[in-house]
Every structure is written in C-alpha cells, then in structure tokens.
Amino acid sequence: MEKHRMFDDYINDDNCVTPEEREKINFEVALIGKMIEAREAKGLSQRELAELSGVKQPAIARMESMKSTPQIDTLLKILVPLGYTLEIVPLQKKPM
Amino acid sequence: MEKHRMFDDYINDDNCVTPEEREKINFEVALIGKMIEAREAKGLSQRELAELSGVKQPAIARMESMKSTPQIDTLLKILVPLGYTLEIVPLQKKPM
C-alpha cells in the first residue's frame, strides 16, 4: 500500500534499507521519469501512446503515476514506440 | 551446460512480425540468458538465489524456463543480488 508518495520521499527516505530496495526505487523512478519525458518529447498524449503501443490509456496513467509496477512485456510495448529499450547492465554506475 | 543455447532459435525466428514483438523477444531472451549466466557464474543454485533475492525458487524456475514474464520489481530483486540492474537506453544498437 501507500503507493502514492512523492519521488523525493522515495529517494531520500530511510526505509530503503537494502541495496535491493534502493536500486528498485531508483530504477523505477528513473524509468517513469524517462518514460514520461520521452512521451512528451514526442508530443504524444497518453491516448496516442496507447494507440501506438497497444497498452490502454488507464494502464499508462497508472504506470506514470506509479500506481503499478508493470510487467516487462508491457513496459517494452511502451518503451519501443518511444524509441527506447531495456538493457541489463552491471550494477556499478551510481551516477550523480 | 549450454542447454539454454536454444534461445538463439528464438532470436533468429521469423515469427516476430512487428519491431515491438521482435524487441520484446530479443530483450526477454537476452534477459533470461544473462540472468542464468550470472547466477551460474556466481555458483548459485536457484534455491540459494531465492534466499538472496527473496523471490521463491519456483518463481525463479518459471522465469528461467520462460514460463512467465516477470514484473520489473521481481526482476530487480533477482538482478541486483547478481550484480546487475536495468537501464533504459535508446533503441539503436542492434548488435550482431
């Protein structure tokens, strides 16, 4: 529950105990941000992206407002039309 | 060993019609391959990885045998203890 907190709360919060938790939060926040950014950069509305991706607008809205953590196939359906994909990389770069 | 090499068959298969489909297949196959590879490189059994990740062994087995497409949080729970994470990258590099 309690999925509706602000991003900063997630990032700076101390209830991210394990590295797994922190990495999960970092990734999901970054993911959502990049997704929204990419969609808006293309000037697409959620409804238009829904058309392109095959994922329905309510599902996209739930993802963008972090009400759900998508499955990887759904995620890719959305990312690819936006010009992105996912990559498995070594856990090293702790940027910023 | 190398019983997972039939993944290549998936990659080269022609029943991937749309770019979205192909990218989805590519990613999922690469993901599973890298996951298995990383686990075995660490000399971990599925049961041991289950302990480390908090994801139960049957779930890991289902993922590795591609009986399910995981959610991103489950995926990260497994990848991080293996030393990996996910990254959103531009859809350009069509390697090999």
Place this chain on the structure above:
DNA sequence: GTTTAGGATAACATATGTGTTATCATTTTT
C-alpha cells in the same frame, strides 16, 4: 546402488497488473 542436490512442475491461494468503460477535474483551444 543409494544418497544428494538441483531444476522443473503441479495445484492451489493470493496479489497485482491489465482491459474495459465511463467519468471527473483541469487545462487548452477556439
């Protein structure tokens, strides 16, 4: 040959994501 360990799988319950349809609130456009 018996034991041990590892991966796969079965069956069921539960959790959660997604589809569907519709609507609301807000902003943008005319």
Place this chain on the structure above:
DNA sequence: AAAAATGATAACACATATGTTATCCTAAAC
C-alpha cells in the same frame, strides 16, 4: 464562455505473476 483535449481514477472482469507446499526427474557424488 463553450468545447475539446488531457491525465487521473473508479469499478469491475479477467489474466497473469507470485507464494506455498510438495513432489518428480535427472544427474552428480558418495
């Protein structure tokens, strides 16, 4: 001001992932 577009959300059905527990099969170890 009115209309249109946009993101969010509600409610429900359905699909699927995951947990739980147990077992099977195979191969390796002894």
